[in-house]
Amino acid sequence: MSIYERTRKGSLTLVDTKRIHxxxxxxxxxxxxxxxxxxxxxxxxxxxxxxxxxxxxVGVGIGxxxxxxxxxxxxxxxxxxxxLGPALLASTAIQGAIDEVVxxxxxxxxxxxxxxxxxxxxxxxKQIANGVYIAALVRxxxxxxxxxxxxxxxxxxxxxxxxxxxxxxxxxxxxFGAMMLAIAGKVVKEDFFFSILGRFIIMPLFxxxxxxxxxxxxxxxxxxxxxxxxxxxxx
Amino acid sequence: xxxxxxxxxxxxxxxxxxxxxxxxxxxxxxERSWLAFKSSTWIIVLSGFLEPVLFLFSFGFxxxxxxxxMTSNGQTISYAAYIAPGLLATSAMNGAVYDSTWNVFWKINxxxxxxxxxxxxxxxxxxxxxxxxxxxxRGLIYALGFMAVVTPLxxxxxxxxxxxxxxxVLIAFGFAxxxxxxxxxxxSYQQMNMINIFMLPMFLFSxxxxxxxxxxxxxxWIIQALPLWHAISLVRxxxxxxxGIATLIHILYFVAMICxxxxxxxxxxxxxxxx
Amino acid sequence: xSSPLIVARQLTKTYGEFTAVDHIDFDVAKxxxxxxxxxxxxxxxxxxxMIGATLQRTSGELTILGKDPEKLxxxxxxxxxxxxxxxxxxxxxxxxxxxxxxxxxxxxSKKFIKNKIEELLEFAQLEEKRNVKVDALSGGMKRRLTIAxxxxxxPEILMLDEPTTGLDPQARHxxxxxxxxxxxxxxTLLLTTHFMDEAEQLCGRLIVMDKGKIMAExxxxxxxxxxxxxxxxxxxxxxxxxxxxxxxxxxxxxHIEQLPDRILLYSDxxxxxxxxxxxxxxxxxxxxxxxTSLEDVFLKLTGRSLVE
Numbered sequence: 001m002s003i004y005e006r007t008r009k010g011s012l013t014l015v016d017t018k019r020i021h022x023x024x025x026x027x028x029x030x031x032x033x034x035x036x037x038x039x040x041x042x043x044x045x046x047x048x049x050x051x052x053x054x055x056x057x058v059g060v061g062i063g064x065x066x067x068x069x070x071x072x073x074x075x076x077x078x079x080x081x082x083x084l085g086p087a088l089l090a091s092t093a094i095q096g097a098i099d100e101v102v103x104x105x106x107x108x109x110x111x112x113x114x115x116x117x118x119x120x121x122x123x124x125x126k127q128i129a130n131g132v133y134i135a136a137l138v139r140x141x142x143x144x145x146x147x148x149x150x151x152x153x154x155x156x157x158x159x160x161x162x163x164x165x166x167x168x169x170x171x172x173x174x175x176f177g178a179m180m181l182a183i184a185g186k187v188v189k190e191d192f193f194f195s196i197l198g199r200f201i202i203m204p205l206f207x208x209x210x211x212x213x214x215x216x217x218x219x220x221x222x223x224x225x226x227x228x229x230x231x232x233x234x235x
Numbered sequence: 236x237x238x239x240x241x242x243x244x245x246x247x248x249x250x251x252x253x254x255x256x257x258x259x260x261x262x263x264x265x266e267r268s269w270l271a272f273k274s275s276t277w278i279i280v281l282s283g284f285l286e287p288v289l290f291l292f293s294f295g296f297x298x299x300x301x302x303x304x305m306t307s308n309g310q311t312i313s314y315a316a317y318i319a320p321g322l323l324a325t326s327a328m329n330g331a332v333y334d335s336t337w338n339v340f341w342k343i344n345x346x347x348x349x350x351x352x353x354x355x356x357x358x359x360x361x362x363x364x365x366x367x368x369x370x371x372x373r374g375l376i377y378a379l380g381f382m383a384v385v386t387p388l389x390x391x392x393x394x395x396x397x398x399x400x401x402x403x404v405l406i407a408f409g410f411a412x413x414x415x416x417x418x419x420x421x422x423s424y425q426q427m428n429m430i431n432i433f434m435l436p437m438f439l440f441s442x443x444x445x446x447x448x449x450x451x452x453x454x455x456w457i458i459q460a461l462p463l464w465h466a467i468s469l470v471r472x473x474x475x476x477x478x479g480i481a482t483l484i485h486i487l488y489f490v491a492m493i494c495x496x497x498x499x500x501x502x503x504x505x506x507x508x509x510x
Numbered sequence: 511x512s513s514p515l516i517v518a519r520q521l522t523k524t525y526g527e528f529t530a531v532d533h534i535d536f537d538v539a540k541x542x543x544x545x546x547x548x549x550x551x552x553x554x555x556x557x558x559x560m561i562g563a564t565l566q567r568t569s570g571e572l573t574i575l576g577k578d579p580e581k582l583x584x585x586x587x588x589x590x591x592x593x594x595x596x597x598x599x600x601x602x603x604x605x606x607x608x609x610x611x612x613x614x615x616x617x618x619s620k621k622f623i624k625n626k627i628e629e630l631l632e633f634a635q636l637e638e639k640r641n642v643k644v645d646a647l648s649g650g651m652k653r654r655l656t657i658a659x660x661x662x663x664x665p666e667i668l669m670l671d672e673p674t675t676g677l678d679p680q681a682r683h684x685x686x687x688x689x690x691x692x693x694x695x696x697x698t699l700l701l702t703t704h705f706m707d708e709a710e711q712l713c714g715r716l717i718v719m720d721k722g723k724i725m726a727e728x729x730x731x732x733x734x735x736x737x738x739x740x741x742x743x744x745x746x747x748x749x750x751x752x753x754x755x756x757x758x759x760x761x762x763x764x765h766i767e768q769l770p771d772r773i774l775l776y777s778d779x780x781x782x783x784x785x786x787x788x789x790x791x792x793x794x795x796x797x798x799x800x801x802t803s804l805e806d807v808f809l810k811l812t813g814r815s816l817v818e
Contacts, residue, residue: 064445066298195282
C-alpha cells in the first residue's frame with residue numbers, strides 16, 4: 001500500500017487509545033531516555049567526576065584543615081568527610097532532579113516545542129508531566145547510586161544504616177523535582193529564570209543548609225531537614 | 236557642519252597599521268554593549284556579584300569556624316581572610332569567562348551579532364577588543380563590589396589591598412582574551428561544555444580553599460601552570476601585603492595570556508567572518 | 511556608460527573539492543538593479559558574500575568601485591548596505607537603537623545618525639515602533655528594519671539576499687514598493703531571490719545560476735523570449751492517464767513536458783492549441799492557458815528535481 005492509500009484508511013485501526021491511556025507517561029519517559037542516551041558518555045562522566053572533584057577538594061582538602069583543628073572531637077563527632085558526604089549526596093539528588101525537570105520543560109514549551117507535538121497525539125498534559133518526572137527520577141537514582149558507591153570507597157560511610165541515605169536523598173530529589181516541574185511549566189522568560197533560580201535559590205540553599213558546616217538555628221530551611229535525615233542515616 | 240561619510244571615515248584608515256583588521260573604533264562595539272546592558276535586568280547583573288560573597292560567608296565564616304586560623308608566609312590570618320583573595324580572583328575569572336565564552340558563542344552562532352558588525356567597515360580586532368573591554372568593565376564592577384564587602388569585615392590587612400582591584404581587572408583581561416580565542420574555535424555546545432569541565436576542577440584545586448602543599452609535588456606543578464593559581468596567588472599576595480618577585484611573575488603570566496588570546500581571537504574572527 | 515560598479519571575471523570559490531562558484535563573469539552598472547537567481551546551493555549567497563568583502567575568492571578577479579575587496583575590505587564595506595538572508599538585527603536593542611548602533615559601526619557621528627534615524631523610520635514605516643525591542647516585531651517589520659539599517663550609511667550599493675523569503679503577501683508588496691523607490695532614486699540594487707515574480711518586478715537584468723555556473727543572462731522579458739514560448743497550456747488527466755495522454759499529444763506543439771500530476775504544452779498560441787486538442791477528442795479534468803513566466807524559464811534551465 002502506498003502512503004497515500006494508507007493515510008486515507010484512518011488511524012483508528014492502528015492506534016490503541018486504551019494502551020496510551022494506561023501507559024502514555026512511560027512513552028514520554030521513553031522519549032526522554034532516548035535524549036539522555038545521546039549524552040550517555042557525558043552523563044556518566046558527570047556522575048563520576050562531580051562527586052570525585054567535590055570529595056577530593058572539599059572533603060579531603062578542606063577536611064584536612066578541619067580535622068587538624070578539631071582533632072578527636074571531629075565535626076558532630078565524626079571526621080569532616082563523613083560529615084560532608086551525606087550532605088553532598090542529598091544536594092546532588094536535589095540539583096540533579098531540578099536540572100532534569102527544568103531543562104526538558106523549558107525545551108518542550110519554548111525551545112523546540114516538542115510538548116505541543118506530544119500533545120497533538122492522544123497523550124495528555126498530565127502524562128507528559130509524569131513522563132518527564134519519571135525519567136528525571138531514574139536519572140537521579142543513577143547519579144545518587146554512583147555517588148553513594150564513591151562515598152563508600154572514600155570511607156565516608158560509617159554506619160550500617162548508610163544504605164538508607166540513598167532512599168532519603170531520592171525523596172529529597174523527588175520533592176524538589178515535583179516543585180520545580182510545576183514552576184518551570186509557568187516560566188515566561190527563561191534567561192531570567194535560570195539566573196534567579198540558580199543564584200538566588202539553589203546556591204544559597206546549597207551553601208547555607210548545613211552542607212559544609214553544622215547549622216545551629218536555621219533548621220527552618222527545607223533542605224536542611226533532608227540533609228540532616230541523610231546525615232542521620234550515614235553516621 | 237560637513238558630515239564625514241562612511242566611505243571617507245573608512246578611507247582615512249588606509250596606510251595605518253593593521254588596516255585590514257582594525258578600524259580604530261573599539262568604542263562602537265563597547266557602545267553596543269552599554270546599550271544592551273542599560274536595558275538588561277539589574278537582578279542578573281547583581282547575581283554575578285553575589286556568588287563570591289555567598290561563598291565567602293559559607294566557607295569563610297561557616298567552615299572557617301571549624302578550621303580556626305591559617306598561616307600564610309608566617310602570617311597568621313583568619314580562614315575568611317585566607318579564602319577572600321581566591322574568591323575575588325575566581326569571580327574576576329568567572330565574569331570574564333562567562334562574557335567571553337558562552338556570550339561570545341551565542342553571538343557568533345545564534346544572534347549573528349558579529350556577522351552584522353563585520354558587514355560594516357569595522358575590523359575583527361575592533362570587535363574583539365570591544366567585547367573584551369566590556370568583560371573588563373564588568374570584572375571591575377564585580378571586584379569593586381566584592382572589595383566593598385570584604386574591607387569592612389577586616390579581611391584586607393594591608394594598604395596594598397587597594398591594588399587588588401586593578402589586579403582583578405588584569406586577571407579578567409587574561410581570561411577574557413583567552414576565553415574568546417578558545418570560543419572562536421568551538422563549533423558545538425558539547426565542545427563548549429568542555430570549558431565548564433575544565434573550569435570546575437581548576438576552581439576547586441587551585442588553592443582558593445587550602446594550600447596546594449597538600450598535594451604531591453607533580454600535581455603542584457600542574458596546578459602552578461594553570462592561570463587560576465597565578466591569579467589567586469597574585470591577589471592573595473597583594474591583599475596580605477606580601478608583594479615581591481613572585482607578584483611580578485604572576486603579572487607577566489597574565490600579560491602573556493592577554494597577548495596570545497588577542498592574537499588568536501583576531502586571527503580566528505577574521506577567518507570566520509572575513510574569509 | 512560610465513565604468514561598471516562591480517566587475518567579476520572568472521570569479522571562483524571552492525571549498526576543498528566542492529566548487530561553490532565556478533568561473534563566472536558579470537558586470538553591474540551604476541543605478542542598475544541586478545538579480546542573481548538560482549535554486550538553493552546555486553552559489554548566489556557565496557557570490558554575494560564575496561562582493562560584500564566578507565569572503566575571500568579562490569581565484570579570478572573581482573573589483574567593487576575599482577577596488578579589490580581582499581585588499582581594502584573595510585573601505586569597500588563602507589560603500590555597501592548589506593541585508594543578509596536571515597535578519598541579524600540586535601535582539602537585545604530597540605528599533606532606534608539598532609539603527610543608531612549600526613551607524614556607529616561605520617564611525618558616523620551621533621548627530622548625523624540621530625537625523626538619519628527619522629528618515630529611516632519613515633522609510634520603513636516603523637515610526638510607531640521606534641522604542642520597541644526588535645524581538646517583538648513581526649517578520650515583515652524586521653525585514654524593513656534590516657533594509658533601513660543597511661541604508662544608514664547612505665551606501666551606493668544595496669545588497670539584498672532573498673529579501674522577501676518567509677513574508678506574507680502584504681509584507682512582500684510593501685517591501686517591493688520600498689525597493690522600487692530606492693531603485694528610482696538611483697541606488698544600485700543587487701539582489702538574490704528564488705521568487706520569479708520578485709525578479710520580474712524588481713530586476714532590470716539578471717543572471718540565472720545553477721551549480722556555481724551562469725546558465726543565462728538578460729532582462730526578464732529577454733529570457734522568456736529566448737528560452738520559452740509565449741504561452742503554456744496546463745492539462746490534468748489524473749495521475750494514471752497523464753503519461754498516456756502526453757504520448758498522444760506529443761506532436762501537437764513545440765515542446766511538451768510531462769510531470770507526475772499534469773502535462774505542460776508550450777506554444778505561442780495557447781487558446782488555439784487547447785481547442786484543437788479538445789476537438790481531437792481529449793478530455794482533461796482541468797485545463798489552463800497562461801503566459802509563460804520567468805518560473806518556466808528557471809525550471810527549464812535548472813531542472814525540476816528537488817535541491818536540498
